[in-house]
Amino acid sequence: MTPSLLQVKNLRKWYEIRRGVLPRVVGHVRAVDDVSFDIQPNEVLGLAGESGSGKTTIGRSVLRLIEPSSGLIAFKGEDVTGLDANGLRRFRRQAQIVFQDPYSSLDPRMTVEQIVGEPLRVQGIAPDPHARRQRVESLLESVSMSRQLLMRRPRELSGGQRQRVGIARALAVDPEFIVADEPVASLDVSIQAQVINLLQDLKAQLHLSMLFISHDIAVMRHVADRIAVVYLGKIMEIGPARAICEAPRHPYTEALLSAVPNPDPSQRRQRIVLQGDIPSPANPPTGCVFRTRCRYAIGECAQTQPQLQSTGPKHYKACLRNDVP
Amino acid sequence: MKSPLLEVRDLAVRFSTRGGNVDAVSGVSFDLAPGETVALVGESGSGKSTLGLALMGLTDVTRPASLSGAATLALKNGTRQDMMKLSDRAMQAIRGNEVAMIFQEPMSSLNPVHTVGWQICEAVMCHQGISSSAAAASALELLEKLGIPDAGRCLQAYPHQLSGGMRQRVMIAIALSCQPSLLIADEPTTALDVTVQAQILELLKHVQSETGMAILFITHNFGVVAEIAQRTMVMYAGRIVEAGPVGDVFHAPRMPYTRALLESLPRLDRGFGTRLPAIPGQVPSPSALPSGCAFHPRCRHAVPGRCDDRIPTLEACSSDHLVRCVRWSELAAAAP
Numbered sequence: 001m002t003p004s005l006l007q008v009k010n011l012r013k014w015y016e017i018r019r020g021v022l023p024r025v026v027g028h029v030r031a032v033d034d035v036s037f038d039i040q041p042n043e044v045l046g047l048a049g050e051s052g053s054g055k056t057t058i059g060r061s062v063l064r065l066i067e068p069s070s071g072l073i074a075f076k077g078e079d080v081t082g083l084d085a086n087g088l089r090r091f092r093r094q095a096q097i098v099f100q101d102p103y104s105s106l107d108p109r110m111t112v113e114q115i116v117g118e119p120l121r122v123q124g125i126a127p128d129p130h131a132r133r134q135r136v137e138s139l140l141e142s143v144s145m146s147r148q149l150l151m152r153r154p155r156e157l158s159g160g161q162r163q164r165v166g167i168a169r170a171l172a173v174d175p176e177f178i179v180a181d182e183p184v185a186s187l188d189v190s191i192q193a194q195v196i197n198l199l200q201d202l203k204a205q206l207h208l209s210m211l212f213i214s215h216d217i218a219v220m221r222h223v224a225d226r227i228a229v230v231y232l233g234k235i236m237e238i239g240p241a242r243a244i245c246e247a248p249r250h251p252y253t254e255a256l257l258s259a260v261p262n263p264d265p266s267q268r269r270q271r272i273v274l275q276g277d278i279p280s281p282a283n284p285p286t287g288c289v290f291r292t293r294c295r296y297a298i299g300e301c302a303q304t305q306p307q308l309q310s311t312g313p314k315h316y317k318a319c320l321r322n323d324v325p
Numbered sequence: 326m327k328s329p330l331l332e333v334r335d336l337a338v339r340f341s342t343r344g345g346n347v348d349a350v351s352g353v354s355f356d357l358a359p360g361e362t363v364a365l366v367g368e369s370g371s372g373k374s375t376l377g378l379a380l381m382g383l384t385d386v387t388r389p390a391s392l393s394g395a396a397t398l399a400l401k402n403g404t405r406q407d408m409m410k411l412s413d414r415a416m417q418a419i420r421g422n423e424v425a426m427i428f429q430e431p432m433s434s435l436n437p438v439h440t441v442g443w444q445i446c447e448a449v450m451c452h453q454g455i456s457s458s459a460a461a462a463s464a465l466e467l468l469e470k471l472g473i474p475d476a477g478r479c480l481q482a483y484p485h486q487l488s489g490g491m492r493q494r495v496m497i498a499i500a501l502s503c504q505p506s507l508l509i510a511d512e513p514t515t516a517l518d519v520t521v522q523a524q525i526l527e528l529l530k531h532v533q534s535e536t537g538m539a540i541l542f543i544t545h546n547f548g549v550v551a552e553i554a555q556r557t558m559v560m561y562a563g564r565i566v567e568a569g570p571v572g573d574v575f576h577a578p579r580m581p582y583t584r585a586l587l588e589s590l591p592r593l594d595r596g597f598g599t600r601l602p603a604i605p606g607q608v609p610s611p612s613a614l615p616s617g618c619a620f621h622p623r624c625r626h627a628v629p630g631r632c633d634d635r636i637p638t639l640e641a642c643s644s645d646h647l648v649r650c651v652r653w654s655e656l657a658a659a660a661p
Contacts, residue, residue, distance in 0.1 A: 050518035051489075158607050188368040189545060193589035193603035200600065215518060218591040222601060245593060259519040260593055261548030265572045267594070273527055274520045276474070277488045
């Protein structure tokens with residue numbers, strides 16, 4: 001068995017809630033609570049969840065854009081949680097991020113050439129401006145953008161073009177691993193498909209591994225090899241993409257899938273409409289965090305916190321009940 | 326057939342900018358029956374939101390616009406009124422009372438410095454001239470009817486204290502407070518999570534079955550269309566390019582744009598690891614529309630000399646299915 005590219009163990013990010021004149025800690029927002037997973041070389045792990053589930057916090061913690069409260073993050077066997085500034089710079093030559101919003105994640109005063117070239121400059125990969133320009137041109141080509149756009153600024157680009165610039169910037173240092181945080185969420189439908197295809201091509205050509213974060217499980221299905229479903233900072237179910245989509249074993253996954261609207265009007269199916277909202281992570285329910293909205297919840301769900309247990313090949317779920325769904 | 330609630334004829338919205346005139350909406354005509362839901366589908370820049378705002382008489386808020394055409398609404402008192410010809414003052418009596426609108430981002434449409442209760446009562450008191458205590462009572466009743474838990478406390482809350490789904494419910498409550506006969510819903514579920522989206526769609530369907538109001542549902546999401554509407558209109562570059570019953574448009578799209586858009590959707594019931602058939606290029610800017618059919622530069626069926634020559638007319642390909650494509654009949658014959 002090949003060693004994991006990325007291994008995350010018991011990752012936790014709690015934010016302190018401080019109150020009072022002399023602020024003291026009165027509680028914690030448990031944004032991410034005991035999350036463990038690994039990613040193999042050339043594998044795409046999808047991280048699916050609704051807003052407030054902690055998926056973005058997980059993605060950023062993995063790259064240490066957010067300092068995790070505790071837990072282990074090992075990249076190629078090396079623990080990255082203790083890295084100093086120099087170590088982090090080396091780490092980010094191999095691990096990069098594509099942000100959700102291509103409007104706020106590109107500096108409006110910089111040209112496309114400067115944006116894509118910046119990581120090359122920071123990492124000292126192409127210190128010579130001429131060589132850097134050549135590298136930027138080939139990067140733009142790899143994301144199917146014309147070199148005529150080199151001198152443009154973000155406001156002169158469409159949403160799809162901006163996201164391509166964001167992807168080219170992440171690819172600039174030739175990373176092995178990319179965190180893609182909702183890369184298509186802000187794009188139009190006809191542009192979404194272009195960017196999804198681009199990510200698939202890049203994965204195949206560059207042997208990239210990815211943590212693909214999305215609230216849209218239909219999008220994820222086209223990109224991910226495995227999917228982890230998160231709710232209130234915890235992994236509810238993790239397994240092969242096909243098994244998760246076609247035979248979900250956790251009640252939350254089942255509800256999430258059934259809520260995705262189907263464009264085919266002749267395929268009316270039974271909808272599971274979840275009641276209420278996601279509870280506050282400052283005051284999560286006892287036991288299973290999903291039990292307050294779960295239609296299968298029993299008394300025991302309030303007492304015992306379910307652990308991930310095997311339910312098929314490489315397929316795990318955190319649910320006390322084995323008879324549902 | 327029942328006489329339509331809303332008759333829109335040749336509606337056009339033109340913005341004057343420094344760079345010249347921009348036709349955001351051109352030649353839009355359709356009918357909306359009482360109790361019917363029609364989905365207006367399009368990508369950003371297609372003009373779908375501008376059309377919704379024009380019907381509400383709200384386009385002037387952002388930029389000076391010139392409107393032409395007619396939008397005749399059957400009023401509660403039995404008369405019919407062309408909303409495009411009304412003065413701002415006369416439109417105020419209709420807006421909120423006969424036609425109401427809900428928006429995509431409820432946080433930016435609600436007033437952050439007033440309580441939810443105040444904002445619901447405002448509309449009722451303004452249009453129905455009832456006392457504040459009667460308005461408060463009806464606001465409470467409305468929230469309870471919309472299935473909001475702990476409605477009394479919700480009335481005292483400020484928008485920032487509520488979740489996204491709850492804010493959208495409050496927006497719906499404000500819109501419904503005067504029992505409008507037409508609701509214009511502009512992407513009301515786009516900013517919400519899928520599970521909350523499902524709740525809001527259920528709620529709208531439930532309210533509609535009780536009140537019999539008509540809904541013009543503006544969205545970019547074909548999945549939502551099938552969920553809520555009976556008929557759909559697809560917009561591209563300011564024009565309706567296809568319109569018909571949801572089932573016909575989905576199963577036999579006649580306009581190449583509609584077909585390509587449906588094919589490019591990521592769906593749960595598709596094969597794994599397959600490439601999505603993407604539409605090349607991007608949506609044209611309304612200030613620089615291509616000649617002829619606006620979709621022809623991205624269309625794989627486009628024929629030089631035919632598609633780039635004139636803007637095609639909206640033709641009927643069956644009794645209630647309209648399409649704007651010069652090649653629709655030959656394409657339909659080639660691929661059923």
